[in-house]
Amino acid sequence: MFAFLSSARKVLTRSVFASVIVALAACQPITLGGGTGLGGGAGPTINTSEPVPVALLIPKSSNGAGTVATSLENAARMAIADLTNVKIDLRVYDTAGSTTQAAAMAQKAVADGAQIILGPLFADAANAAGVAVANQNVNILSFSNNSSIAGGNVFVLGPTFENTAERLMNFAARQGKTKVLIAHPNNVEGQFGRNAVQQAASRNGIAVASVNGFEFSQAGVVAAIPQIKAAMDSTGADSLVMTSNSAGALPMLAQMLPEAGVNPANTQYIGLARWDVPAQTLELPGLQNGWFALPDQAMIQNFQTRYTQAYGSSPHQLAGLAYDGIAAIGALVEAGNKKALTAGALTQGAGFQGVAGAFRLRPNGTNERALSVAMVRNKQVVIIDPAPTKFTGAGF
Structure with missing residues (x-):
C-alpha cells in the first residue's frame, strides 16, 4: 500500500x-469552430458507380506523428479492401503536422477532385482544413476528438x-x-x-x-x-x-x-x-x-489481430478511426445515393458499424459511440x- x-x-x-497522441488530438484549445457559419457542410453530388475520390490528410513527415500516420493509412487501406461493392480512390496528402500545410493540402485535395476528406489528425490542423475548404462543398471527417472544432463541414471521429x-x-x-x-x-x-x-x-x-x-x-x-x-x-x-x-x-x-x-x-x-x-x-x-x-474490447481485439496479420505490427490506438471513416463512406456510397456524402447522409440516425462497434455522426459535428459501462x-x-x-x- x-x-x-x-x-x-x-x-x-x-x-x-x-x-x-490521443491528448494532442483531443485537447488543443481551438475556438474557431471548424467552419461553422462559413457556408460549408452540405456536401457534393457523386456518381456512386464510379470510384469515389477520398483524400486522406495525415502527418506523414512529422517527427512526432509519423508512426500514427502510417497506422492511419494502413487502416484506411484495410477498410477499402473490406468493401465489396464500392470502389474508393484514396489519395494521400502529407500535412507534416503543420496547420498551414493542412489547410493547403485540403485545398489541393479538393482541387484534385476529392469528394470528402478523411483527417487531419490534430485539432488545430482539422480546424484549419475545415476553414480552408468551407465554401467548397466538401465535408471533413477529422481524427480529432476535440468537440470545440466540430460544426459546419467538420466532423470529429475521435471519442469525445x-x-x-x-x-x-x-x-x-x-x-x-x-x-x-x-x-x-x-x-x-x-x-x-x-x-x-x-x-x-x-x-x-x-x-x-x-x-x-x-x-x-x-x-x-x-x-x-x-x-x-x-x-x-x-x-x-x-x-x-x-x-x-x-x-x-x-x-x-x-x-x-x-x-x-x-x-x-x-x-x-x-x-x-x-x-x-x-x-x-x-x-x-x-x-x-x-x-x-x-468500447467493445472484443471488437477492438479483432481489428488489432487482423491489422497485425496484414501489416506485421500492431496498429496505433487511433488507427481504427481511419477504418471507421472509410467504413462510413463505403456504407453510404453502397446505398447508391448520389447525395451519400452530404451532411444529411453522414448524420443518419442509424449510424455505422466501426472497429469498436456502432457509431454515428451528429448534426453538430460531434459523434456518438456505443460504450459499455x-x-x-x-x-x-x-x-x-x-x-x-x-x-x-x-x-x-
Whole structure:
C-alpha cells in the first residue's frame, strides 16, 4: 500500500505533459469552430458507380506523428479492401503536422477532385482544413476528438468527453443516482471534462452538487482532498466524478480520497477516463466498485489481430478511426445515393458499424459511440452494462 501510494503521489512529477497522441488530438484549445457559419457542410453530388475520390490528410513527415500516420493509412487501406461493392480512390496528402500545410493540402485535395476528406489528425490542423475548404462543398471527417472544432463541414471521429459523460450519467440516473460532485484539474482537458459532465448530468436529471477544480500538480491534488471531502459531506452527493486519467491526477485522488473518508462503499466513484490502462490502476482503493466506460474490447481485439496479420505490427490506438471513416463512406456510397456524402447522409440516425462497434455522426459535428459501462470489482474489470449493438432514436 505505502509503496503504491508513494508511486501515486509521484505521478504528477513525471512526464504527464508528454506528447501522447490521443491528448494532442483531443485537447488543443481551438475556438474557431471548424467552419461553422462559413457556408460549408452540405456536401457534393457523386456518381456512386464510379470510384469515389477520398483524400486522406495525415502527418506523414512529422517527427512526432509519423508512426500514427502510417497506422492511419494502413487502416484506411484495410477498410477499402473490406468493401465489396464500392470502389474508393484514396489519395494521400502529407500535412507534416503543420496547420498551414493542412489547410493547403485540403485545398489541393479538393482541387484534385476529392469528394470528402478523411483527417487531419490534430485539432488545430482539422480546424484549419475545415476553414480552408468551407465554401467548397466538401465535408471533413477529422481524427480529432476535440468537440470545440466540430460544426459546419467538420466532423470529429475521435471519442469525445461528451459521449462518455452522457453514457455514464444516463447509466447513473437509471441506477437511482441524483446528485454528483465533479473533481477536475484546472487545465484545458479538465475543463472540457467538467463541462461535459455538467451538461450530461443536466440532460439526465442529475443535480451537480459541487464542482471542485484543483491545480494540476502534486501540491494541488493534496490541497484539494479535504475540500472535496468537505463538499461531499455538506452537499450529500451520492456520486463523485473524476475527470482525470491514469497519467494525471487519478492515482492520487483514488488513493487519498478514501483515506480522507470518502468511502467507496457509500459514494459511487465514476471516471470519465479509462481506468483499465495501465492495469496497475485497477488496484487503487477509490476505484473498487467504481464505474467507467469503454468500447467493445472484443471488437477492438479483432481489428488489432487482423491489422497485425496484414501489416506485421500492431496498429496505433487511433488507427481504427481511419477504418471507421472509410467504413462510413463505403456504407453510404453502397446505398447508391448520389447525395451519400452530404451532411444529411453522414448524420443518419442509424449510424455505422466501426472497429469498436456502432457509431454515428451528429448534426453538430460531434459523434456518438456505443460504450459499455464497466465496474472495477476485486481489481478486475467487469462489464455491468454492455454497449448497444445499434442506435435508435435521435441520440443526445
